[in-house]
Amino acid sequence: MHVTSPVREPLIQGGKTYADVTEDICRHVEGKPTKEWKIAFGISLLVLAYGTCCLAWTWWEGLGVWGLNKTVGWAWDITNFVWWVGIGHAGTLISAILLLFRQKWRTSINRAAEAMTIFAVICAASFILMHMGRPWMAYWALPLPNAFGSLWVNFNSPLVWDVFAISTYFSVSLVFWYIGLIPDLATIRDRATSKVSRFMYGTFAMGWDGSAKTWSRYEYISLILAGLSTPLVLSVHTIVSMDFATSVIPGWHTTIFPPYFVAGAIFSGFAMVQNLMLITRVVYKLEDYITLEHIETMNKVITLTGSVVGVAYITEFFIAWYSGVEYESYAFINRATGPYWWAYWAMMTCNVISPQLFWSRKLRRSITFTFFISVIVNIGMWFERFVIIVTSLHRDYIPSSWAMFSPTRYDIGDYIFSFGLFFTLFLLFSKYLPVVNMAEVKAVIRSTSAQLPKKIAGVAKVRQREAAAPLFNKDIE
Amino acid sequence: MAELSGKYLVGVYDDDDTVLHAVPKLRKAGVKIQEVYSPFPIHGLDDALGHPRTRIGIAAFMFGVTGCCVALTLMIWTMGIDWPMIIGGKDSISLPNYIPITFELTVLFTAFGMVITFFISNGLGPGTHFHERFDARATDNKFVMAINLGRNSMSEDEISRALRDSGAEEVNIKQF
Numbered sequence: 001m002h003v004t005s006p007v008r009e010p011l012i013q014g015g016k017t018y019a020d021v022t023e024d025i026c027r028h029v030e031g032k033p034t035k036e037w038k039i040a041f042g043i044s045l046l047v048l049a050y051g052t053c054c055l056a057w058t059w060w061e062g063l064g065v066w067g068l069n070k071t072v073g074w075a076w077d078i079t080n081f082v083w084w085v086g087i088g089h090a091g092t093l094i095s096a097i098l099l100l101f102r103q104k105w106r107t108s109i110n111r112a113a114e115a116m117t118i119f120a121v122i123c124a125a126s127f128i129l130m131h132m133g134r135p136w137m138a139y140w141a142l143p144l145p146n147a148f149g150s151l152w153v154n155f156n157s158p159l160v161w162d163v164f165a166i167s168t169y170f171s172v173s174l175v176f177w178y179i180g181l182i183p184d185l186a187t188i189r190d191r192a193t194s195k196v197s198r199f200m201y202g203t204f205a206m207g208w209d210g211s212a213k214t215w216s217r218y219e220y221i222s223l224i225l226a227g228l229s230t231p232l233v234l235s236v237h238t239i240v241s242m243d244f245a246t247s248v249i250p251g252w253h254t255t256i257f258p259p260y261f262v263a264g265a266i267f268s269g270f271a272m273v274q275n276l277m278l279i280t281r282v283v284y285k286l287e288d289y290i291t292l293e294h295i296e297t298m299n300k301v302i303t304l305t306g307s308v309v310g311v312a313y314i315t316e317f318f319i320a321w322y323s324g325v326e327y328e329s330y331a332f333i334n335r336a337t338g339p340y341w342w343a344y345w346a347m348m349t350c351n352v353i354s355p356q357l358f359w360s361r362k363l364r365r366s367i368t369f370t371f372f373i374s375v376i377v378n379i380g381m382w383f384e385r386f387v388i389i390v391t392s393l394h395r396d397y398i399p400s401s402w403a404m405f406s407p408t409r410y411d412i413g414d415y416i417f418s419f420g421l422f423f424t425l426f427l428l429f430s431k432y433l434p435v436v437n438m439a440e441v442k443a444v445i446r447s448t449s450a451q452l453p454k455k456i457a458g459v460a461k462v463r464q465r466e467a468a469a470p471l472f473n474k475d476i477e
Numbered sequence: 478m479a480e481l482s483g484k485y486l487v488g489v490y491d492d493d494d495t496v497l498h499a500v501p502k503l504r505k506a507g508v509k510i511q512e513v514y515s516p517f518p519i520h521g522l523d524d525a526l527g528h529p530r531t532r533i534g535i536a537a538f539m540f541g542v543t544g545c546c547v548a549l550t551l552m553i554w555t556m557g558i559d560w561p562m563i564i565g566g567k568d569s570i571s572l573p574n575y576i577p578i579t580f581e582l583t584v585l586f587t588a589f590g591m592v593i594t595f596f597i598s599n600g601l602g603p604g605t606h607f608h609e610r611f612d613a614r615a616t617d618n619k620f621v622m623a624i625n626l627g628r629n630s631m632s633e634d635e636i637s638r639a640l641r642d643s644g645a646e647e648v649n650i651k652q653f
Contacts, residue, residue: 018516018617022617022618143551151560152556152560154562154564155574155578156556156564156567156571156574158577160578161577161578161581164577164578164581165577168582168584168585171588172584172585172588175589176588183516183517186616187516190610190614190616191617203603206601206602206605207600207601207602207605208616209514209610209615210515210516210615210616211512211513211514212512212513212514212519212523212526212528213523213528213599214599214601215517215519215522215523216523217531217598219518220531220533220534221537221591221595224533224537224591225588225591225592228584228588231580232581232584242577439516439518440517442618443517
């Protein structure tokens with residue numbers, strides 16, 4: 001039981017009862033797929049099919065079909081990988097870090113954000129497999145005794161750390177998400193009218209009954225999982241940044257990379273959550289659950305992390321000059337004024353300037369504007385990775401080997417593949433699983449809707465019992 | 478959930494606050510409550526019911542220690558003993574480089590070990606969904622209290638009255 005200060009806006013609007021929550025969230029799971037969903041799903045499948053053809057050709061023919069050359073050995077593949085992993089940071093941040101900070105607004109969006117995380121990490125992993133060229137050899141990255149002698153993987157290499165970080169992050173996020181799903185799957189199981197859905201949802205609900213003992217253990221493990229996921233999510237992008245930072249390439253060899261990458265990841269992840277949630281709330285009529293308050297709060301996070309990223313860009317530039325290292329300075333001057341200047345300035349405009357517009361309350365509460373800026377931020381974050389990777393590589397120490405990179409049809413097609421995969425998975429999720437965590441929302445509505453006056457003029461009107469023993473912002477132990 | 482048997486009185490409440498206040502009242506009156514089922518966690522309910530504090534945290538810690546040891550053993554043995562390699566002029570066993578993987582495996586073992594313990598201790602698993610439950614509305618909007626008549630010395634009528642007095646909107650009988 002939780003009571004929130006009456007001066008706060010309710011988290012869930014519309015005076016919902018517990019039964020209303022079940023009804024509102026289960027509606028789209030239990031109903032037949034809508035026409036809009038079928039069209040969207042059809043388009044994603046087509047995109048996925050096109051991408052799969054490009055990917056199949058990439059694997060069949062080899063990495064020569066990409067636009068890589070001797071100088072630029074990493075380009076769109078690693079750009080896309082880092083971009084997707086970054087997007088995959090918001091879900092765990094919302095569900096784990098905000099849980100530890102007791103931010104109750106997370107309950108409306110954590111389910112969908114975690115699903116997004118899992119799908120984004122799958123997309124990211126697909127680029128790792130792609131850039132290996134021979135994906136059937138992927139198991140070589142695992143610490144297995146080598147058949148040609150007892151040679152092991154090099155545990156000093158950040159690329160091996162990455163294998164562990166990404167796979168741990170993926171599996172722990174998946175478990176965290178699934179644990180949160182179980183009570184809601186049980187709700188759907190108990191409402192199911194057809195045998196098939198009762199069997200399917202029942203199997204995955206694992207016989208959940210909602211007993212007090214189970215709930216207390218559930219809350220306990222959720223808290224520990226959140227405590228584990230918080231450093232985990234920070235470690236993942238830290239290790240991704242070390243793929244670059246431990247090398248000796250000018251522009252990569254910087255100690256600022258870990259915090260800079262983590263802030264960028266949260267930045268782009270929240271932008272993607274905004275994009276998905278703004279559509280989902282309209283399509284599934286969840287405006288009472290995902291309110292303007294939620295959108296505004298996420299915009300504030302975007303502004304904060306966008307500012308951190310902006311400071312990081314400027315610091316990087318300053319340090320390149322201040323270090324006195326000629327190559328380092330050149331790498332940065334080349335980024336801003338060299339042949340890829342447009343990518344650099346696209347990144348600066350999208351990531352540094354655009355989120356600052358959210359200082360205006362009117363703009364950050366505008367749905368259309370939020371959607372627009374979120375797209376811009378994701379474009380900007382893609383360019384950030386492109387700038388870091390391609391413009392650092394394309395002019396190396398020997399001017400005779402300087403080169404440019406231009407993507408081929410297969411670079412683009414393989415990127416399109418990841419979009420097809422992502423949206424296909426997300427659409428399946430949004431149809432067959434509840435997009436809002438019903439159990440958690442039910443636990444916060446009492447404090448936020450029906451029982452409390454919406455707007456307070458003067459003295460707070462609280463229920464009599466609470467007036468006798470005020471419990472503002474305090475869990476009853 | 479363990480297999481149920483016997484005759485139960487099932488009190489159905491429509492508010493989490495009512496059920497939370499009903500529990501100490503009923504226990505004071507001498508009613509032995511088996512369990513309360515709710516659609517979301519009610520803070521303080523497990524204490525009110527007298528459930529012991531969960532020890533799953535101890536298990537989680539043990540799994541974490543296991544993961545940490547496995548990671549360090551794996552890396553020290555492979556890099557330092559089985560096939561020593563000198564990379565970048567550093568010692569073949571260099572602990573700072575092992576920290577990321579040690580951390581990841583600690584988290585991995587803790588998370589999976591704890592969740593598996595959670596499933597086992599609650600008797601959750603595929604196939605258990607065929608078990609009977611007291612009231613299907615407990616996953617929607619009702620708060621369901623189960624009282625095993627066989628374990629109570631009070632009569633059915635007395636308990637039923639006590640349940641209604643404590644705010645139950647329905648009292649049903651369930652036989653397994």
